[in-house]
Every structure is written in C-alpha cells, then in structure tokens.
C-alpha cells in the first residue's frame with residue numbers, strides 16, 4: 001500500500017506515537033471544553049428512536065392505518081405525504097414502515113422495505129436498481145445483480161423474481177418523489193400484482209414538499225396509485241421546543257443555558273417551523289461555544305447560529321444564480337446600508353452602484369436593460385421586491401426595488417462567492 005499515491009501512510013511528519021499528537025489528543029485534560037456528549041443525535045439524517053418523536057402521533061396513526069393490512073398479508077394502501085421541508089415526513093414514513101415490517105414479521109409475514117431518495121436516484125433505472133439491489137436476499141435468490149450495464153426493464157425482471165421468492169409483501173418509500181424525471185416507476189410498482197408480474201403485495205409511500213405534485217401525474221398513474229394523502233403542517237414553537245428537549249442529551253449536563261432551547265424554538269417557529277433547521281441551529285450554537293472554548297452555550301451562540309443558518313438558506317436560494325446576479329444584489333445591499341432612510345431604489349440608481357462594483361472587480365458590466373430584467377427575475381424568485389411608484393406631476397412612474405431579506409444576510413451570502421470576496 002505504501003506505493004499507493006492515494007494513501008498518506010508514508011507521510012513524513014506524522015507523530016511516532018499518534019497518542020502524543022496534541023492536535024487530536026484523547027487526553028481529557030487538554031484544557032478544551034467538551035460540549036457534546038452524543039452529537040450524533042443532532043446530525044442530519046439521524047433517525048431517532050420512537051421515544052424521541054414528538055407531536056406526530058396522529059400522523060403516525062393515520063399512516064399506520066393505511067399500511068396495517070400488510071400485517072395480515074393483505075394489500076396495503078399507497079400513501080402520499082405532503083408538507084413543507086422539515087415537518088417530519090421522511091421520519092414518519094420510515095418509522096411507520098419499520099414498525100409495520102416488525103409487526104408483520106411477528107405475525108409470520110415477511111415484508112421487504114426500501115427507502116429511496118429520489119433527489120439522488122432521479123431516473124427510472126436508478127430507482128429500479130436501488131429497489132432491486134436492496135431487496136435482493138442473496139441467500140434466497142442467489143442473484144448477483146449488476147450495478148451497471150442493464151436497463152430498468154431488466155432490473156424489474158429481477159425485482160419480480162426476488163419479490164416472488166423472498167417476500168409476502170414489500171413497502172417502498174420514495175422520498176422527494178417529485179424529483180423523479182419519469183412517473184412510470186409509480187405505475188410499474190403499483191400495478192405489479194394486478195398485471196401478474198409479482199405475487200406479492202406492494203405498498204408505495206411517496207413523500208413530497210410539493211403539494212401540487214399530484215396534478216402533474218398522468219391520469220393512468222393517478223388511477224393506479226389510488227393513494228391516501230396526508231399533509232403535515234409546520235411545527236409551532238412548543239412542538240419544536242419539545243423536539244429539541246428530547247435530544248438535550250446530545251449535550252453534556254448543564255452545558256445549555258436555560259434560554260437556549262426556547263429561543264431556538266421561537267426563532268425557528270417564526271421563520272419556518274422546520275425541525276431540521278431548529279436542530280441544526282442548536283448543533284451549530286454548541287459548535288460555536290466549543291470553538292470559543294467556553295463551557296456554556298448561550299443565547300448569543302443561538303443568535304450567531306441562526307444568522308449562519310439564514311446565510312446558508314439564502315445561499316441555497318441563490319444556488320445556480322450567476323455572479324452577475326450577485327453583483328446586482330451586492331450593489332442593492334450596499335445602497336440599502338448607505339441609505340437607511342430610503343425604502344427602495346430605482347433601476348438607474350442600482351445600475352450606477354452596480355457599475356462601480358463591476359469596476360472594482362474588473363468584471364464586465366451588463367447593460368442597464370439586462371440589469372432591469374435580472375432584477376425582475378429576482379423579484380419573481382422572492383429575493384427582491386419591486387413596486388411601481390405613483391410618479392409625481394411630470395414624472396413617469398417607475399419600478400423601485402428593495403431586498404426582501406436582511407442586508408447583512410445578503411452581503412454575507414454573496415460575499416462567499418470567490419469573485420466577490422475582494423469586495424469584502
């Protein structure tokens with residue numbers, strides 16, 4: 001392995017005895033404060049055990065009612081769960097599916113389960129491959145299913161054989177189902193038994209942020225899916241507080257000052273009601289305390305962590321935007337900071353500031369008309385708000401633009417772009 005250029009094993013400067021390396025010391029007495037006790041409880045993607053799931057009892061019961069027939073080897077209903085991001089859709093889908101599997105097994109019914117993230121596996125072939133390879137019980141089927149080189153049709157052929165050989169039923173969770181580039185997979189799965197391909201009952205639990213998703217499905221898919229729909233509402237501050245209280249043991253005792261969880265819950269509820277964001281802010285507040293080497297996480301850490309989350313969120317909103325758009329938003333943000341009394345700026349005023357910005361960075365400037373178009377595009381995306389002025393006597397009316405988001409957040413976010421860094 002020493003010849004392998006991808007390993008660092010012959011790295012010259014390494015410590016003779018890694019236990020002596022002060023950078024990664026395991027010694028408890030390093031003077032560094034230890035904030036977290038079980039940080040994994042706050043990681044994205046962590047599936048908490050049932051005692052940590054809060055405020056979704058009715059939803060869990062409702063989804064379970066649709067899958068319950070499977071416990072007696074009867075056909076389950078398909079389920080569609082809608083709701084804004086971070087409302088516990090994936091969590092409930094996974095939790096109920098696993099409990100259905102365990103209860104069925106206890107009753108002598110074997111149920112295969114698969115979770116597919118359609119944002120990652122967005123084509124029919126990728127989904128078919130993931131489902132087939134996950135369900136393949138090699139000790140029963142003896143199949144060696146290739147990763148590449150075959151199409152969805154061949155994966156389906158394997159899948160029907162696997163289902164017939166190894167299971168009485170299967171539940172397939174398709175998370176972010178709206179990201180699929182083709183809804184035929186839904187029809188294949190929901191019609192498998194009816195069309196005589198598989199002898200096993202298949203239930204699909206589809207999850208989406210987009211409530212309008214169903215309208216996009218073609219009629220044949222809709223009629224074969226015949227699903228029950230549920231809509232999950234954003235969490236309120238009390239629910240978010242309870243969700244975080246149930247993960248308090250991610251931290252060492254007495255590390256969180258008493259207002260940290262209520263404050264995190266309040267800001268998250270006000271902004272979006274997103275449990276993922278609330279947990280992320282709590283984790284980041286802990287990390288900030290750790291970095292500062294202080295033994296208590298305080299309200300200030302939460303405020304900083306919240307700002308960091310906002311910058312991240314804004315950056316996400318701008319993902320895919322060109323550097324030119326960022327120059328324009330930067331210019332509008334600077335104008336706003338320089339003129340706190342003004343409520344909005346005309347395109348020509350923004351354009352002047354924008355030209356100065358492009359000059360400073362030696363970038364090419366777009367025409368004023370193009371900047372106007374890009375501002376309108378940003379208004380459509382909800383980044384900018386544009387309103388038409390009344391226009392006084394002798395004055396035509398014109399558009400005035402302002403940022404929807406706090407200027408500090410916009411500046412921090414656009415300045416993360418390498419081409420704008422120098423402006424900082």
Ligand SMILES: Nc1ncnc2c1ncn2[C@@H]1O[C@H](COP(=O)(O)OP(=O)(O)OP(=O)(O)O)[C@@H](O)[C@H]1O
Nearest residue numbers: 052053054056085086087088089090091243275276
């Ligand atoms: N009721 C709850 N109790 C405990 N933890 C929760 C609850 N709801 C959500 N969470 C936690 O919040 C995070 C986000 O939840 P989840 O992934 O289920 O949301 P989602 O609605 O599927 O979001 P997205 O649409 O963005 O995928 C996860 O870490 C999850 O463990």
